[in-house]
Amino acid sequence: xxxxxxxKVEDEGRVRVVTINRPEVLNALHSEAHHEFEAMWDEFAxxxxxxxxxxxGAGDRAFSAGNDLKxxxxxxxxxxxRTGFAxxxxxxxxxxxxxxxxxxxxxxxxxxxxxxxxxxxxxxxxIFALPEPxxxxxxxxxxxxxxxxxxxxxxxLGMILTGRRVPASEGKELGFVNEVVPVGQALAGAxxxxxxxxxxxxxxxxxxxxxxxxxxxxxxxxxxxxxxxPAQQENIESQDYIEGPKAFAEKRKPxxxxx
Numbered sequence: 292x293x294x295x296x297x298x299k300v301e302d303e304g305r306v307r308v309v310t311i312n313r314p315e316v317l318n319a320l321h322s323e324a325h326h327e328f329e330a331m332w333d334e335f336a337x338x339x340x341x342x343x344x345x346x347x348g349a350g351d352r353a354f355s356a357g358n359d360l361k362x363x364x365x366x367x368x369x370x371x372x373r374t375g376f377a378x379x380x381x382x383x384x385x386x387x388x389x390x391x392x393x394x395x396x397x398x399x400x401x402x403x404x405x406x407x408x409x410x411x412x413x414x415x416x417x418i419f420a421l422p423e424p425x426x427x428x429x430x431x432x433x434x435x436x437x438x439x440x441x442x443x444x445x446x447x448l449g450m451i452l453t454g455r456r457v458p459a460s461e462g463k464e465l466g467f468v469n470e471v472v473p474v475g476q477a478l479a480g481a482x483x484x485x486x487x488x489x490x491x492x493x494x495x496x497x498x499x500x501x502x503x504x505x506x507x508x509x510x511x512x513x514x515x516x517x518x519x520x521p522a523q524q525e526n527i528e529s530q531d532y533i534e535g536p537k538a539f540a541e542k543r544k545p546x547x548x549x550x
Contacts, residue, residue, distance in 0.1 A: 293330070293331070293334070295312075295327055295331060296323075296324075296327060297311070297312055297313055297320070297323070297324040297327050297328070298310060298311055298312050298324075298327065298328060298331065299312050299349070300331060302341060303482075305340065305341060305342040305343060305489055305493075306341070306342070306343045306344070306345060306482070306485050306489075307335050307341050307343070307344045307345070308345045308347070308478070308482075309328075309331065309344065309345065309346045309347070310346075310347050310348065310349050311346070311347070311348045311349060311354070311355050311377070312349045313349070313359075314348075314349040314350035314352070314353070316356070316359060316361075317352060317353035317355070317356035317395075317396060318348040318349060318350070318353045318354065318355040318356060318401070319355065319356040319357060319358065319359040319360075319400075319401075320355065320357070320358065320359060320376065320377060320400060321358075321359040322370060322371065322372070324359075324377075325371070325372035325375070325376060325377060325378060326372050326378075327378075328372070328374075328377045328378030328379070329372045329373065329374045329378035330378075331378065332344070332374065332378040332379060332382065332385070333374075333378075335387070336384075336385055336387065339549055341387070342387060342388075342488075342489065342493045342496075342549070343387060343388050343389075343390065343485045343488055343489065344387060344388070344389045344390070345389075345390045345391075345392055345478070345481045345482065345485060346377070346379075346389065346390075346391055346392070346404065346408065347391070347392035347393070347394060347477060347478050347481070348393075348394055348395065348401075350394075350395070351394055351395060351416075351474070351475065352395045352396065353394070353395040353396040353397075353401070354391070354392075354393040354394055354395055354396060354397040354401050354404075354405065354417065355377070355396075355397060355398070355400065355401030355404055356396055356398050356399070356401055357398045357399025357400035357401045357402070357403070358376075358399055358400045358428075360426065375407075375432050375433070376400045376403055376404060376407075376432040376433075377400070377404045377407075379404065379407045379408075380400075380403050380404065380406075380407045380432040380433045381432070381433075382407070383504075386497035386498075386500050386501045386522050387493075387497060387500075388409045388410070388485075388488055388496060388497075388500060389407070389408040389409055389410075390408055390409065390410045390411075390412065390481045390484055390485060391404065391405035391408040391410070391411045391412065391481070392412050392477040392478040392480065392481035393405055393411060393412065393413040393414065393417045393419075393459070393468075393477055394414045394416070394417065394474075394475075394477045394478070395414070395416055395417060395418070396417075396418050397417060397418065397419050397420075398418070398419075398420050398421075398422060399420070399421060399422055399423055399430060399434070400430075400432050402419050402420060402421055402430075402434060403421075403430060403432040403433045403434045403437070405419070406433055406434065406437040406438060406441065406467065407433055407437065409500060410469050410481075410484055411462075411467060411468050411469055412468075412469060412470050412472060412477050412480040412481045412484060413459035413462060413463070413468045413470070413471050413472070413477065414459065414471075414472055414473065414474050414475065414476060414477040415459055415460070415471055415472070415473055415474050416459070416474045417458070417459040417462070417468075417471075417477070418456050418457070418458060418459075419450075419456070419457045419458075419459075419462050419467075419468075420450070420454055420455060420456045420457060421434040421435075421438070421450055421451050421454060422454035422456075423454070424451075424452070424454055425454045430451065434451065435451055438450065438451065438467065439451075440507070441466065441467045442465045442466045442467055443465075443466075446465055459471045469484070470484075490544075492526070492531045492532075492534075492535055492545065492547050493531070493547055493549045494522075494525060494526040494529045494531045494532070494547075494549065495526050495531070495532075495535070497522045497525075497526070498520065498522040498523040498525070498526040500522075501520050501521070501522040501523065502515075502520050502522070502523055505518075505520050506518070506520075529550060530548055530550045531545070531547050531548060531549065531550065534546060534547065534548070
């Protein structure tokens, strides 16, 4: 595995655990970090043996404070990564599930990283916000687009236009947080959700994820229902498509091969 400067990467069986590793700046990220994350997620996407990704932040104070404004203010901002903030906010071809384990602050780009994931597990001390307008910016790494697609429009605008801070409990009520766990338990909670996903066929999980996101872009429900998306077709043609019903009939756990 490559050596990484701005993140720690641990592969635990089928699960890749990525830790944003800049605790001295509340895990804020800059251009060089984004490119490193991009290469790391590219490698993750290409690995047949890795089925799920989890991303969290080093330390107990922050998941990620977002854009490293000090680097930007110093005029040292480099070129943008093709796949966006932390290599995932503009990545639209990854069908493997991603889980955000949010500990502490998730501000601006940090919140956008979490929103780019499929599931968000938040510790009780997690704080979410899109404060970009307070510094003359907008949440352009997906915040202004993903949040209104995840929660009611007026609630999203209430956060986006004010930059107000939302605690984990309110995030759960609004609907962008899946589960709130005790402080220090975000990663453990994310791993528990990953184990539940691993009980399912990886082909079917990826087909389901692709169908959800692609289907929401269709003009009508009928169009979405009548479309067989590429990952869905791949699932239909897989050995796992046969293994699932066979295991059910034989009253045993399926032996998923991702083939």
